[in-house]
Amino acid sequence: MKELKRAVAKEALKFIEDDMIVSLGTGSTTAYFLEYLGKLIMEEELEDVYGVPTSYQARLLALEYGVPVVGLDEVDAIDIAVDGADEVDLNLNLIKGRGAALTMEKIVEYRAGTFLVLVDESKLVERLGQKMPVPIEVIPAAWRAIKEELEVFNATAELRMASKKDGPVVTENGNFLLDARFHRIDDPLDLEIELNNIPGVVENGIFADIADIVLVGTREGVKRLER
Numbered sequence: 633m634k635e636l637k638r639a640v641a642k643e644a645l646k647f648i649e650d651d652m653i654v655s656l657g658t659g660s661t662t663a664y665f666l667e668y669l670g671k672l673i674m675e676e677e678l679e680d681v682y683g684v685p686t687s688y689q690a691r692l693l694a695l696e697y698g699v700p701v702v703g704l705d706e707v708d709a710i711d712i713a714v715d716g717a718d719e720v721d722l723n724l725n726l727i728k729g730r731g732a733a734l735t736m737e738k739i740v741e742y743r744a745g746t747f748l749v750l751v752d753e754s755k756l757v758e759r760l761g762q763k764m765p766v767p768i769e770v771i772p773a774a775w776r777a778i779k780e781e782l783e784v785f786n787a788t789a790e791l792r793m794a795s796k797k798d799g800p801v802v803t804e805n806g807n808f809l810l811d812a813r814f815h816r817i818d819d820p821l822d823l824e825i826e827l828n829n830i831p832g833v834v835e836n837g838i839f840a841d842i843a844d845i846v847l848v849g850t851r852e853g854v855k856r857l858e859r
């Protein structure tokens with residue numbers, strides 16, 4: 633899987649040109665992309681490329697690999713967003729948020745001129761929710777009320793617990809995460825909107841209708857899917 637992730641990360645470089653503002657995604661696949669991007673910038677094969685990090689992880693990696701970073705509020709527009717995903721369905725709808733960075737990711741990916749997704753073939757599913765739960769970022773005080781409300785959606789949710797800290801994961805926005813398993817997701821866009829209508833929900837990990845291009849690392853090479 634590592635090799636497939638590396639292959640898509642390398643292929644993504646073909647989309648980056650001089651003078652671009654690139655949103656830097658979170659996760660293991662975009663970590664490879666950042667490594668390759670930094671190399672091109674350091675070797676001056678790319679000029680005046682700036683990254684907008686979606687998390688502390690992306691920021692730290694950008695600093696490590698020599699990718700200059702700017703804040704979202706410092707740029708007029710984002711030319712391209714590059715990020716991984718946890719699931720990709722047949723219509724290129726996504727589940728994201730395993731790394732807890734879904735809110736900032738959605739903010740920038742929604743605004744980017746092009747949203748380029750990098751995955752290996754294990755992420756492809758027929759219907760969202762087949763393998764992964766939907767992460768939902770919630771205001772801490774509301775976690776239990778929202779968990780109960782999710783039963784209306786025929787979902788069971790768990791508060792995400794930290795592994796190197798006692799208690800729950802706290803996102804970079806100071807919130808909790810519920811990982812929700814739905815019986816069946818037939819209409820991702822509808823569910824995405826409905827979840828965000830619950831008071832106390834900050835954002836959810838369904839990214840419907842926003843991916844433009846998905847690069848899929850397969851054993852037969854990198855495949856390109858487009859909407």
Ligand SMILES: O=C[C@H](O)[C@H](O)[C@H](O)COP(=O)(O)O
Pocket residue numbers: 657658659660661662715716717718727728729730731732733734737
């Ligand atoms: O919050 C994290 C993100 O949505 C990641 O982009 C997603 O979990 C994919 O990560 P990876 O490339 O490590 O599979």
